[in-house]
Amino acid sequence: MSIVSRDKLLxxxxxxxxxxxxxGATTRRIAEVAGVNEVTLFRLFGSKSQLLTEAMACVHPQGCVCALPAQPGDVEQELVEWSSSHLAFMRGISTVIRRTMAELDEHPEMRSVIAEAKAPYLHQLFEYASKVRPPETAADADMLRTACAMxxxxxxxxxxxxxxxxxxYPEPESEAAxxxxxxxxxxxxxxxxxAGASRRAVGVK
Amino acid sequence: MSIVSRDKLLxxxxxxxxxxxxxGATTRRIAEVAGVNEVTLFRLFGSKSQLLTEAMACVHPQGCVCALPAQPGDVEQELVEWSSSHLAFMRGISTVIRRTMAELDEHPEMRSVIAEAKAPYLHQLFEYASKVRPPETAADADMLRTACAMxxxxxxxxxxxxxxxxxxYPEPESEAAxxxxxxxxxxxxxxxxxAGASRRAVGVK
DNA sequence: CCCCAAAGCAAGCAGGTGCTTGCATACAAC
DNA sequence: GTTGTATGCAAGCACCTGCTTGCTTTGGGG
Incomplete structure (x- = not known):
C-alpha cells in the first residue's frame, strides 16, 4: 500500500x-492533488525538498525512445522522425524544463533534469551526421558540429x-520538425x- | 527626492x-536591496505586483541597439555583428528571461518582456536575408524563413x-555567434x- | 521660523507554509 | 484475537509575507 501513496505523491x-x-508547490497542495493526507507526505519523504528532488528524477527516464540508427539509411526520414519525437518529448515536459531552468540557482540538484535531457542527443546527432557526410578538415568538423547544435x-x-x-517559429506546428x-x-x-515533398503536399505524416 | 527612491526600488x-x-521576491528583500524602508515601497507603488510589473517594463527598452542595414553590404560582417550584439543582450537578461518564461502562466502581464525582445528581430533578419538571396518560389521563401528562425x-x-x-553549444563562447x-x-x-577565416585564426574580434 | 511633503521606524495583523505531535482507524499477517 | 503497519484527522507551532497604522524625523521653500 505504501507504494501507491508514494507514486501518487511523486x-x-x-x-x-x-x-x-x-x-509555489506547497506541501498542502501536493497532498491534496495526490489525494493523500499531508502528514503522509512527510512520513514518506521527510521533507518537501526531498519529495521534489525525487519527483524530478522520475521525469526524464520515461523520456525520448527514438534513437538514430547506427548506419544511416533514408537520411531524411530518419532525421525527421528523430527530430519529431525529440520535439514532442520536450514539448510534453516544457513547463518542467522552464521552471527547472529558472530555478537552477536556488536548486542546483535539478541540473540533471536538463542536462540528461539534452547533452546525449546532440552527441548522437553529430555521430550520425558525421557518417552521412564525413568532414574533411578540422574546420569542416567544427562547422558540422555547429550545424548540429543549431x-x-x-x-x-x-x-x-x-x-x-x-x-x-515555423507554421504549422506539426511540420516544424x-x-x-x-x-x-x-x-x-x-x-x-x-518523397518528402509529396508527403508534405498531401499532409501525410 | 521621490524619484530617487522610485528608481532604486525599480x-x-x-x-x-x-x-x-x-x-521569492519579497517586499522586505526588495526594500533592503534598494536601501529604502519597506513602507516606502507600498507608498510609492501600492502593491508588490505593481512594482514588479513596472520594473519588468523597464527591462527591455534598454535593449539591443544593433540593427541590420537596409541594404546589405559586407553580409558576413553585418550578420556577425548583429548576432553578437543580439546574443550579448539576451545573455545579459538571461535570468530575467528564464524566470519570466517559467512564470508566464501565473503572471501573463509579463508576456511582453519576452515577446518584444524577440519577435521584431526575426522579422528584421528575414527581410535582410531576402535581399541577400531573393527566394524564387514560395517553398524557397518558406525554407529561408525556417533558416532565419533557426x-x-x-x-x-x-x-x-x-x-x-x-x-x-559551440566553443569558445566568444566565437559562437x-x-x-x-x-x-x-x-x-x-x-x-x-577575412572571416583569418580574423578567426588570429582571434581578432 | 514655520510648513509640508517625503521618508524612516516600530509594531502589528491576517493569512499562508513547513513540519510536528497525539490519537484514532483500517486492514493484513500471525 | 492480537499485533503491526500504513494512513487519516485535528490541532498546533514558529516563521514568513503582503500590507497597514500611527508616529517621528528630515530637509528644502514660503
Whole structure:
C-alpha cells in the first residue's frame, strides 16, 4: 500500500511543481492533488525538498525512445522522425524544463533534469551526421558540429518557446520538425527528397 | 527626492526578481536591496505586483541597439555583428528571461518582456536575408524563413541555455555567434570570407 | 521660523507554509 | 484475537509575507 501513496505523491509533486514552481508547490497542495493526507507526505519523504528532488528524477527516464540508427539509411526520414519525437518529448515536459531552468540557482540538484535531457542527443546527432557526410578538415568538423547544435537548439527553442512567441517559429506546428531537418540537410548538401515533398503536399505524416 | 527612491526600488525589484522569481521576491528583500524602508515601497507603488510589473517594463527598452542595414553590404560582417550584439543582450537578461518564461502562466502581464525582445528581430533578419538571396518560389521563401528562425533560435538557446548545459553549444563562447552565422551563410550559398577565416585564426574580434 | 511633503521606524495583523505531535482507524499477517 | 503497519484527522507551532497604522524625523521653500 505504501507504494501507491508514494507514486501518487511523486506524480502530484511533478505536476504541482510544473504549475507553480518550487516555492509555489506547497506541501498542502501536493497532498491534496495526490489525494493523500499531508502528514503522509512527510512520513514518506521527510521533507518537501526531498519529495521534489525525487519527483524530478522520475521525469526524464520515461523520456525520448527514438534513437538514430547506427548506419544511416533514408537520411531524411530518419532525421525527421528523430527530430519529431525529440520535439514532442520536450514539448510534453516544457513547463518542467522552464521552471527547472529558472530555478537552477536556488536548486542546483535539478541540473540533471536538463542536462540528461539534452547533452546525449546532440552527441548522437553529430555521430550520425558525421557518417552521412564525413568532414574533411578540422574546420569542416567544427562547422558540422555547429550545424548540429543549431538543429538541436531549434528543437529546444521551439519546444519551450512556441507558446510564448508563436510568431517566431515555423507554421504549422506539426511540420516544424520536418522544416528544421530540411534546412539542416540542405546545409549537408542533400536536397529534400521528392518523397518528402509529396508527403508534405498531401499532409501525410 | 521621490524619484530617487522610485528608481532604486525599480532596479532592486528587477534584480531580486531575477534572483528569486515573483514569489521569492519579497517586499522586505526588495526594500533592503534598494536601501529604502519597506513602507516606502507600498507608498510609492501600492502593491508588490505593481512594482514588479513596472520594473519588468523597464527591462527591455534598454535593449539591443544593433540593427541590420537596409541594404546589405559586407553580409558576413553585418550578420556577425548583429548576432553578437543580439546574443550579448539576451545573455545579459538571461535570468530575467528564464524566470519570466517559467512564470508566464501565473503572471501573463509579463508576456511582453519576452515577446518584444524577440519577435521584431526575426522579422528584421528575414527581410535582410531576402535581399541577400531573393527566394524564387514560395517553398524557397518558406525554407529561408525556417533558416532565419533557426539562427534566431540558436542565439536564443545559447543565451539562456549555455550556463545550464555548456557542452551543447559551440566553443569558445566568444566565437559562437560567428559560427552560427557561418552555417547560416553556407545555407544561403555564401562561403565564409577569407577575412572571416583569418580574423578567426588570429582571434581578432 | 514655520510648513509640508517625503521618508524612516516600530509594531502589528491576517493569512499562508513547513513540519510536528497525539490519537484514532483500517486492514493484513500471525 | 492480537499485533503491526500504513494512513487519516485535528490541532498546533514558529516563521514568513503582503500590507497597514500611527508616529517621528528630515530637509528644502514660503
Amino acid at each position: 506524480e502530484a509533486a511533478a505536476q504541482v511543481f510544473a504549475e507553480s514552481g518550487f516555492r 538543429l538541436s537548439s531549434s528543437i529546444f527553442a521551439d519546444a519551450i518557446g512556441r507558446d510564448v512567441v508563436p510568431a517566431a 520536418r522544416k528544421y531537418v530540411e534546412v539542416f540537410l540542405s546545409f549537408l548538401g542533400i536536397q529534400p527528397s521528392a | 532596479e532592486a525589484a528587477a534584480q531580486v526578481f531575477a534572483e528569486s522569481g515573483f514569489r 539562427l534566431s533560435s540558436s542565439i536564443f538557446a545559447d543565451a539562456i541555455g549555455r550556463d545550464v548545459v555548456p557542452a551543447a 560567428r559560427k552560427y552565422v557561418e552555417v547560416f551563410l553556407s545555407f544561403l550559398g555564401i562561403q565564409p570570407s577569407a
